Amino acid sequence: MNKKYIIAASTLIILGAIILFLPEKDNSKVDFTAEKLMMNLVESTRMMDSDEVANLIITKDPSLQLIDVRTSEEYAKFHLPGAINIPLAEILDEQWEAYVNQATRKNVFYSNGSIRADQAWIICRRGGYIKNYILVGGLNNWMRTIISPEIPEDTDDNLAWERYNFRKATAQYFLGGTTQTVVPVRKADPTVKRKKKAVQGGC
Amino acid sequence: MKEDRSKKYMNPYLAGFFLGLVLLAAFYLTGRGLGASGAVKSVIVQTVEVVAPTHAENSSFYSKYIGTGTAPIKAWLVFEILGVFVGGALSGAVMGRFKWKIEHSPKIKSKTRLIAAVIGGILFGLGSQLGRGCTSGSALSGMAVLSLGGFISMMCIFGTGYMVAYIFRKLWI
Amino acid sequence: MGPLVAQDIISSEWNFVIALLIGIGFGFVLEQAGFSSSKKLAGVFYGYDFVVLRVFFTAAITAMVGLIFLNYLGLIDMSLVYINPTYLYSTIVGGAIMGVGFILGGFCPGTGVCAAAIGKIDAWFFLLGIFIGIFFFAEAYDLFHDLYLGLSDPASFQEGTRNIKVYDQIGISGNLFAFGMIIMALVAFVVTAQIEKKVKKPNY
Numbered sequence: 001m002n003k004k005y006i007i008a009a010s011t012l013i014i015l016g017a018i019i020l021f022l023p024e025k026d027n028s029k030v031d032f033t034a035e036k037l038m039m040n041l042v043e044s045t046r047m048m049d050s051d052e053v054a055n056l057i058i059t060k061d062p063s064l065q066l067i068d069v070r071t072s073e074e075y076a077k078f079h080l081p082g083a084i085n086i087p088l089a090e091i092l093d094e095q096w097e098a099y100v101n102q103a104t105r106k107n108v109f110y111s112n113g114s115i116r117a118d119q120a121w122i123i124c125r126r127g128g129y130i131k132n133y134i135l136v137g138g139l140n141n142w143m144r145t146i147i148s149p150e151i152p153e154d155t156d157d158n159l160a161w162e163r164y165n166f167r168k169a170t171a172q173y174f175l176g177g178t179t180q181t182v183v184p185v186r187k188a189d190p191t192v193k194r195k196k197k198a199v200q201g202g203c
Numbered sequence: 204m205k206e207d208r209s210k211k212y213m214n215p216y217l218a219g220f221f222l223g224l225v226l227l228a229a230f231y232l233t234g235r236g237l238g239a240s241g242a243v244k245s246v247i248v249q250t251v252e253v254v255a256p257t258h259a260e261n262s263s264f265y266s267k268y269i270g271t272g273t274a275p276i277k278a279w280l281v282f283e284i285l286g287v288f289v290g291g292a293l294s295g296a297v298m299g300r301f302k303w304k305i306e307h308s309p310k311i312k313s314k315t316r317l318i319a320a321v322i323g324g325i326l327f328g329l330g331s332q333l334g335r336g337c338t339s340g341s342a343l344s345g346m347a348v349l350s351l352g353g354f355i356s357m358m359c360i361f362g363t364g365y366m367v368a369y370i371f372r373k374l375w376i
Numbered sequence: 377m378g379p380l381v382a383q384d385i386i387s388s389e390w391n392f393v394i395a396l397l398i399g400i401g402f403g404f405v406l407e408q409a410g411f412s413s414s415k416k417l418a419g420v421f422y423g424y425d426f427v428v429l430r431v432f433f434t435a436a437i438t439a440m441v442g443l444i445f446l447n448y449l450g451l452i453d454m455s456l457v458y459i460n461p462t463y464l465y466s467t468i469v470g471g472a473i474m475g476v477g478f479i480l481g482g483f484c485p486g487t488g489v490c491a492a493a494i495g496k497i498d499a500w501f502f503l504l505g506i507f508i509g510i511f512f513f514a515e516a517y518d519l520f521h522d523l524y525l526g527l528s529d530p531a532s533f534q535e536g537t538r539n540i541k542v543y544d545q546i547g548i549s550g551n552l553f554a555f556g557m558i559i560m561a562l563v564a565f566v567v568t569a570q571i572e573k574k575v576k577k578p579n580y
Contacts, residue, residue, distance in 0.1 A: 005216075008216065009562055012437070012441075012558055012562065013558065013559070013562070015441055015558075016441075016554065016555040016558040016559070017555065019441065019444055019445075019551045019554050019555055020551050020552060020555045021551075022444065022448050022551055023448075024550075025447055025448055025450070026454075026455075027377065027447060027450055027452065027453045027454065027455075028453050028454070028455035028456070212408065212409060212410035212416075212427075213405075213408040213409050213410075215409055215427045215430035215431050215434070216430055216431075216434050216565075218405055218406075218408055218409035218431050218434075219409075219430055219431040219432070219433065219434025219435045219438065220434055220435070220438050221401075221405045221408075222402070222405045222406070222409075222431060222434070222435035222438075223434060223435040223436070223437065223438020223439045223442065224438060224439075224442070225398060225401040225402050225405060226435060226436075226438075226439040227438065227439045227442040227443065227446075228398060228401070229398045230378075230379065230439065230443060230452070230457055231378040231379060231380065231446065231451075231452060232378070232379060232380050232381060232386065232394050232398075233379055233380075233381045233382070233391060233394060233395075233398075234378075234379030234381065234382045234456050234457045234458055235457070235458040236439075236458070237398070237402055237486070239484070239485035239486040239488075239489065240485045240506070240510070243485065243503075243506050243507060243510050244510050244514075246507075247507065247510055247511055247514060248514070251514070262514070262515075262517065263517055263518060263521065264513075264514045264515075264517035265514065278392065279391060279392065279395045280395070282392045282395035282396045282399065283395040283396070283398055283399035283402070284399060284489055285396060285399060286395065286396040286397065286398060286399020286400040286401075286402065286403060287399045287400070287402050287403035287406070287486060287489045287490055287493075288399075288403060288489050288490075288492070288493045289396075289399070289400050289403065289493070290399060290400035290401060290402060290403025290404035290405075290406075290407065290490075290493075291403035291404065291406060291407040291412060291489065291490035291491070291492075291493035291494060292403075292493040292494065293400065293403075293404055293407075294403070294404045294405075294406075294407035294408050294412075294494075295407055295412065295493060295494030295495075298407075298408070300407070300412070300494050301494050301495055302494070302495050303495040303497060304495060304496055304497065305496070305497045305498050306413060306414050306415055306482075306496055306498055306580075307498065308415070308578065309578075309579070316498050317497070317498060317501045319480045319481065319482075320414075320480070320481050320482065320483075320498040320499070320501040320502040320505065321501045321502070321504060321505040321508075322477075322480050322481070322505065323476075323477045323478070323479070323480030323481020323482065323483070323502060323505060324477070324481050324483075324488070324501065324502040324503060324504060324505015324506045324507075324508070324509060325477070325505040325506070325508050325509040325512065326473050326474065326476050326477030326480065326481070326505075326509060327473075327474050327477035327478070327481060327483075327484065327485060327502075327505070327506055327509060328505065328506040328507065328508060328509020328510040328511075328512070328513065329470075329473055329509040329510070329512060329513050330469075330470045330471065330472070330473030330474035330475075330477055330509075331470065331474060331485065331506075331509075331510070332470070332509075332510060332513040332514075332520075332524070333466045333467070333469055333470030333473065333513075333520065333523065333524060334466065334467050334470025334471050334473075334474060335460060335461070335463065335466070335467065335470070336460060337474065337484050337485045337486070338432075338474075338478075338484040338485075338486070339402075339484070339485070339486040340460075341460055341467070342432075343432065343435060343436055344460070345459075345460045346436040346440070347435075347436050347439035347440045347443065348440075348443065348454075348457060348458075348459045348460075349440065349541050349542050349543060349550060349553065349554070350459045350460050350461075350462065350539075350540070350541060350542065351462045351540040351541060351542045351544075351545050352460045352461060352462035352463065352467055352538075352540070353460055353542070354542045355462065355464070355467045355468060355471065356467050356470075356471050357471075358471070359467065359468050359470075359471025359472050359474075359475060360471045360472075360474045360475045360478060361420075361475065362471075362472075362475065363471065363472040363473075363474075363475025363476060364421050364475040364476070364478045364479050365421055365475075366475070367475065367476050367479050368421040368422060368479055371479050371480060372422065374418075374479070374480070374482070375415065375418045375419075375421075375422060375482070375578065376422050376424070376578045
């Protein structure tokens with residue numbers, strides 16, 4: 001009789017000791033206060049610009065998952081390569097949960113501008129989902145920057161030119177090689193040449 | 204010769220362990236602990252609603268519970284208490300403990316015991332409402348989830364019991 | 377992840393079946409422990425039978441440890457578990473009244489039902505008393521209104537949901553408290569076992 005009690009009591013004490021060292025754990029799904037959400041909103045890390053996304057597409061980065069949150073009609077007319085269509089209204093539907101609630105791939109929401117993508121992002125963040133981003137400026141900006149990028153001015157720095165070339169090449173990738181791309185030759189740095197002045201001499 | 208098991212009780216620690224498992228199951232399955240007094244309250248509220256509806260509407264107590272379509276929590280307790288009755292009967296049957304009996308100390312009469320039982324019940328009924336639960340609902344379940352109310356409940360019930368035990372000792376020893 | 381019904385893993389239609397089954401388990405164990413005898417229950421107050429303390433503390437600790445581990449393993453969402461709110465003065469007064477009721481009645485509601493199930497007539501009278509008591513409370517509610525709603529509770533209790541954990545009130549961590557409770561219970565078991573040996577037992 002006594003031995004059983006000692007074993008039971010010891011087990012209990014051991015369990016208690018284990019408990020003493022257990023870390024705090026909160027399993028509640030939705031724990032986002034307004035303040036926390038606000039902090040997340042202003043973080044720029046959730047935003048991806050067209051160049052970043054274009055790069056991921058071209059390099060065929062497997063972690064990228066583009067999510068088109070516009071309507072299915074808009075999606076059918078045009079969508080970015082590899083994008084799946086989850087209309088904003090359906091974003092919390094069970095059938096899409098495996099896409100939006102995961103931790104391996106980078107979900108990049110996009111719409112025509114930024115509004116719908118932003119909304120999708122907020123809704124998902126509220127649910128505690130991570131690894132979700134938005135394409136800043138949406139398709140409109142995508143067209144402006146990637147497809148028809150602005151030709152930099154002569155006075156712009158190297159970086160601007162590199163970006164332009166990248167975008168042009170990207171556009172080629174997306175639009176197919178049929179488009180004739182006119183790659184303006186980069187003008188050489190206008191170095192200020194010291195004009196050799198004829199020595200005007202004379203006295 | 205038939206074995207008389209009626210005086211045989213389960214080892215209290217083992218019984219406590221099993222009770223703890225039942226309580227844990229209740230939490231894991233339904234998110235709530237055990238309870239008893241709540242069931243009686245449910246029955247009373249329902250009865251008054253049916254028998255005297257206008258009175259129920261006018262009362263600041265009953266009116267809280269009507270119209271919401273009997274809160275499921277309350278009915279849950281009623282079913283649970285029915286289960287307690289069945290479970291107790293089952294155990295009594297298995298152990299041969301069925302017997303109509305008025306249990307009382309030899310120092311008092313049966314009648315005294317019954318009167319004390321009723322008064323005790325009245326006090327428990329009243330107290331359980333103020334305490335928002337009885338020993339099962341508030342103290343036991345509350346302690347398992349480490350709620351402050353649960354511990355205060357337990358300390359007050361047993362503390363007071365100890366304080367008045369001497370006065371009423373003739374009832375028991 | 378639990379709680380299963382709250383998370384819709386088990387549909388809510390099963391809720392009442394579960395209630396019934398849990399109740400049966402509850403009643404069965406109580407009766408097995410001898411809680412269907414008012415004499416045995418009263419023993420904790422007079423030192424001749426500490427079964428109440430043993431069962432009560434063991435049960436609370438078992439469930440508490442179980443919940444802590446389930447939570448750690450991510451198997452239960454504690455934010456969905458009902459934690460009884462704290463109404464300071466209401467609980468104190470209610471508890472005191474129940475304490476007297478326990479000594480007089482020799483039962484608490486759960487054990488009373490259990491005892492009634494095996495034929496204890498004093499238990500039936502006790503249950504009758506509970507009905508009267510609650511009915512009285514309902515009818516005289518206006519008298520108890522302020523106390524019940526904790527309107528005169530200290531300010532720190534009034535703000536928020538009154539969902540206060542015992543360890544927060546004392547100012548230590550939950551896990552430390554759990555450990556402490558285990559140690560205290562074990563000590564209590566040993567001490568009460570000694571007391572019980574020394575006290576004269578009535579015939580029951």
